[in-house]
Amino acid sequence: MIAWLIIGGGIHGTYLSHLLVNKVGLNRDDVRVLDPHRKPMAAWNRNATNCGMRFLRSPATHNIDLPVLSLYRFAQLPSVKGMAEFIPPYNRPSLSLFQKHCAHVIRHFRLEELRITGRALALHKNNRHPLSAETSVGSIAARNVVLAMGLGEQPYWPSWARRLRHAGSRIDHVFDPIFRTADIPGSTESLVVVGGGLSAVQTALMLSRKLAGTIRLLSQHEIYESQYDFDPCWIGPKCLRDFYRLDYVSRRAAVDRARVGGSLPGEIFEELRTALDTKSLRFQKSRIRSAVPDGDRIRLDTDTGTVWADTVVLATGFRSDRPGGDFIDQIIEEFGLQCGPCGYPIVGEDLRWAANIFVTGPLGELQLGPCARNIIGARNAGRHLLKVLTPRH
């Protein structure tokens, strides 16, 4: 039996495994990370690359190593210094630097050895052990389980888009595991990107650089400049103190209000403005009402007129319903766990959902607040979990 089984090996699961072994001092054999992907953070890396991210939106202190300044120090290494890029004033690292740092941390601390490649199917109470995880690669007995699933497996498909895909039209979601920009024919004459957030703009800009045809970005709302996707007050006590006083309906409302989409950091906003000025990209504020295949093309009926496309790429983010699907449903039923009206777990200050079951990431949103799903959310979750553990140093 292992002491801790972390289910989900993205940024949150990888960081927590590092914390448990190298901060708390647990034996390496006592910690395992279960994830369907062989490589740590596979879905995050794929999504970041697919949407054309060049710089992270978060500062360098938001990284997967234990010391807050680890990424800065990594950037000072002679072998890295030449390619270390940051955007001031909050020193946001380039995607390439961030990924190299993650790979360095994972390699240096041998975090990949903690992984089990497989999918969690159910979690049971067990007479002999506190918990037994039924997985695609057999049963795993554990004293404690951390549920660290992200939203990565639930890209949001509007109903018109699902119908279009069912009809066989060329429509993809930038966060689908099978999406590859290289699969979009170079001969594409008109491509529409749908979405109004940073990912949509980055995707549209990337495609406008790659393809010669007309690239159009359709967004339901105006796009504006803002350094952050949520106010940094939510990272610390400045806003969280009042958040903890709220009931769970109000907490959900506060999270949704704080995470309003449609804002772009300065450099992307400038790049978009240039692309619009040079007409390499077109922007249209429109709501799509329906979409139908028309021969080899797609007709999008919007509230501002009809738009034609050879290919549609969705960059509509993720569904906001509770991640984990049937697996989490089963746990809730078997363990009689509490959820807020929005369906998300009601957990304690230490992120404990049941005696030996903890959460992090979006599943911890009603406790961690609007930053739960971000990299800093993983670090904050680690601090909460440390309250139930005894650090070695």
Add this chain to the structure above:
Amino acid sequence: MDKWECPCGYIYDPEEGDAESNIQVGTAFEDLPEDWVCPKCGAEKEFFEKLD
């Protein structure tokens, strides 16, 4: 004088001080009042780390 960084990403720079909290330009991090907190997220001084 050294700059110090909060886990949220805010950097305290003595050359800028912190006008929001009436901290004058030229105040070293070590001389900030003990009850001073990060103006962005509210973290206490102990969470800050000195930038190299």
